Each structure stands twice: as C-alpha cells, then as structure tokens.
Amino acid sequence: MRLHTLTLQPLQIPFKTRFKHSSAERTVTQSVLVAARTDSGCVGLGEGCPREYVTAESIASAERFFAIHHNDLINTVHSIADLRQWTESHAAPIEHNPAAWCAIELALLDALAKEQHQSIEYLLDLPELSGPFRYTAVLGDGPLETLTSQVQQYAALGFTDFKVKITGDPSLDNAKYGALHTTVKNPRVRLDANNLWSKPDQVLAYLDAISINPSALEEPLQALDHTGLNTLAAQQPVQLILDESFLSQAHFAAIEQRPESFIINLRISKMGGLLRSLSIARMAAQKKIPLIIGAQVGETSVLTRAALCIANICGDALIGQEGAFGTLLLERDITDQPLTFGKNGLLAIDQLVSSAYGLQIAYALKNIPALQDE
Numbered sequence: 001m002r003l004h005t006l007t008l009q010p011l012q013i014p015f016k017t018r019f020k021h022s023s024a025e026r027t028v029t030q031s032v033l034v035a036a037r038t039d040s041g042c043v044g045l046g047e048g049c050p051r052e053y054v055t056a057e058s059i060a061s062a063e064r065f066f067a068i069h070h071n072d073l074i075n076t077v078h079s080i081a082d083l084r085q086w087t088e089s090h091a092a093p094i095e096h097n098p099a100a101w102c103a104i105e106l107a108l109l110d111a112l113a114k115e116q117h118q119s120i121e122y123l124l125d126l127p128e129l130s131g132p133f134r135y136t137a138v139l140g141d142g143p144l145e146t147l148t149s150q151v152q153q154y155a156a157l158g159f160t161d162f163k164v165k166i167t168g169d170p171s172l173d174n175a176k177y178g179a180l181h182t183t184v185k186n187p188r189v190r191l192d193a194n195n196l197w198s199k200p201d202q203v204l205a206y207l208d209a210i211s212i213n214p215s216a217l218e219e220p221l222q223a224l225d226h227t228g229l230n231t232l233a234a235q236q237p238v239q240l241i242l243d244e245s246f247l248s249q250a251h252f253a254a255i256e257q258r259p260e261s262f263i264i265n266l267r268i269s270k271m272g273g274l275l276r277s278l279s280i281a282r283m284a285a286q287k288k289i290p291l292i293i294g295a296q297v298g299e300t301s302v303l304t305r306a307a308l309c310i311a312n313i314c315g316d317a318l319i320g321q322e323g324a325f326g327t328l329l330l331e332r333d334i335t336d337q338p339l340t341f342g343k344n345g346l347l348a349i350d351q352l353v354s355s356a357y358g359l360q361i362a363y364a365l366k367n368i369p370a371l372q373d374e
C-alpha cells in the first residue's frame with residue numbers, strides 16, 4: 001500500500017439529546033477523524049475520542065501528535081507488518097496519545113484491509129465476526145423524569161441489563177433505582193461513579209445507603225488510585241470496574257494481588273487502538289479477568305465496528321458491551337446505515353456491508369467534511 005494522503009480533522013456532530021455524568025456534560029461529539037487515502041483510491045477511516053479526564057488528551061494534543069508523525073507514517077507504513085513495527089517502536093508517544101493514535105491506526109488498518117479486499121478481522125488474523133452482539137443500556141446522570149422516560153424506552157426494547165451513572169447522593173440515586181425496578185423486572189444493574197469519591201470509606205457508606213445490590217461498581221475513587229481501589233476491594237464484595245484507572249497493559253500490575261475483584265472496561269480509543277486492545281484482551285483472558293467492551297459518548301459507527309473485533313473473541317469473559325448508539329444519539333453518522341443496537345440490545349452483523357471490506361461500512365461522503373475537499 002502507498003498512502004496518497006493522510007488527514008486528521010476534528011469531528012463535531014451534534015447530539016439529539018444532551019448526555020451528562022459526574023466528569024462531563026456534552027451536546028456534541030469531541031472526536032477526531034483520520035482519513036487514509038491510498039494511491040489506488042481506497043479510503044480508510046479512523047476515529048478517536050480525546051478526553052482530558054480519561055487520557056489527558058484534547059483535540060489540540062491529537063492534532064499535534066498527528067502533525068509530528070504524519071510524514072513518517074506516510075513514508076513508512078505500507079503493510080500490516082510495518083504498522084505493527086511502527087506501533088512497537090513508538091510505544092512511548094502512543095502511551096501519551098492513545099486516542100489520537102487510535103484514530104490513525106484504525107484509518108490505516110481500514111485502508112490496508114480494503115487494498116487487499118479483506119475484512120479487518122482477516123487482516124489481523126482474527127476469526128470473522130459471528131454476532132449478534134448484545135449491548136447494555138446506559139442511563140446518564142440527568143433528572144429523574146429524564147431517566148424514567150429513558151428506562152421506559154429501553155424497557156420497551158427489551159433491555160434487562162443497565163449501567164447507571166450515579167450522583168453519589170443516596171436519596172437521589174435511590175429514586176432512580178426505584179424507577180428502574182418499577183419498570184423492569186429483575187434488572188441487572190451496574191453503577192458508574194466516574195471518580196466521585198476520594199476515600200474507600202465514602203464508597204462503603206454509599207453502598208450501605210442504597211436500595212439495590214449492584215452487580216459491579218465502576219470507578220468509585222479518583223482515577224489511578226490503585227491503592228485505594230485494592231483497599232476497597234478487600235472491604236466489600238462488589239466487583240470494581242476499572243475504566244479511567246486502566247489505560248494500558250502496565251496497569252495489570254496494579255491489580256495482580258486480587259484480580260478476582262476487578263473487571264476491565266476496555267474502550268478502543270482509550271487503549272490506543274485495536275492492536276493494543278487485542279493485547280490487553282488476550283492478557284486479561286490469561287489472568288481470567290472479565291471485560292466490558294465500553295465506548296466513549298458520541299462514538300460513530302467507526303469505533304462501534306472496531307470494538308466488535310475485540311468483543312468477537314472474548315467469549316464468556318465479556319460481561320457487557322456498551323455503545324452502538326449511532327443516530328439514536330447523533331444527528332448524523334459517517335454512514336447512512338449506522339451500526340446501532342435494536343430489540344433486546346442486539347446488534348446483528350448483517351448491518352455490515354461485507355463487500356465494503358476493511359471495517360465493512362459504506363461511508364456517506366457527504367457526512368464527512370474531510371473527504372469532500374479532496
């Protein structure tokens with residue numbers, strides 16, 4: 001493969017409804033889109049979601065990272081072997097720019113696979129997708145009325161598995177759990193605190209004061225407070241989901257004392273793309289640590305599709321999938337046939353266009369400003 005152009009642009013797509021949790025509130029996507037166009041005319045797309053409070057990245061830092069490495073990538077990456085080699089030899093800068101790298105890597109993988117008329121799975125030596133994939137409902141930290149109507153919509157679709165973004169105030173949250181249990185029979189509920197507390201005792205007090213037994217609790221303490229998380233894990237039985245506190249392979253060391261207490265939330269953008277995510281998924285399987293394949297709010301079908309690659313090989317280790325909102329949340333997607341969940345939270349792979357190769361998405365060029373000017 002010879003790259004003709006490689007471009008990165010901010011991707012700002014308005015939301016149909018606002019989404020809030022304790023670290024951020026958003027009405028538009030905060031993402032970057034990379035387009036890799038080859039000499040033979042194939043176009044690969046990649047997406048990353050830089051977040052200050054997750055990986056200390058921003059749109060500006062992603063643009064800087066891209067500008068530094070743009071020429072080298074065009075001159076160096078002609079095959080999947082070259083891409084693997086580049087990733088390994090640039091592990092340190094990628095570690096600090098995982099979302100930026102994710103967008104670049106996905107665009108290159110998509111373009112490489114398309115040039116060879118392959119799926120991305122074939123290119124990466126992975127089994128082809130089998131599906132269907134089952135998604136969890138996610139309830140944002142909004143007013144009770146909003147949550148109640150969201151629960152009713154999810155319940156009408158047949159969802160029974162919920163993730164709730166909590167406020168940390170037991171009386172406010174108990175009202176939400178009440179609304180959930182009134183509408184859905186025996187829901188499975190996990191909670192996401194988005195780094196609300198600073199001490200394990202505060203978390204224990206909250207768990208004592210709420211009206212439900214959550215199946216798991218995500219990020220109760222400050223991001224990367226692994227000492228606190230291990231203390232909390234030793235003091236109560238609810239499994240802890242690591243999201244902002246698990247950003248790379250190096251973080252396996254932080255949970256090796258009691259791996260049975262933890263679940264990893266693997267988000268492709270946060271982990272720095274598919275190759276790094278695959279390594280983490282394989283290492284988690286060896287250590288018998290369960291996974292949630294998560295998403296950033298506002299992901300388009302590019303990141304939804306990329307995550308299927310990983311979810312497809314997890315088997316029983318996968319305890320939940322998040323995302324696949326497509327145009328349920330976004331005003332538009334990068335395709336006119338967005339990948340979204342349907343009844344019972346299921347996403348069927350017949351939504352993919354197998355003859356499109358690569359990520360198997362038929363891109364709608366009119367929705368992608370970066371590609372219109374070329």
Ligand SMILES: [Mg+2]
Pocket residue numbers: 192194218219243244265
């Ligand atoms: Mg989270």
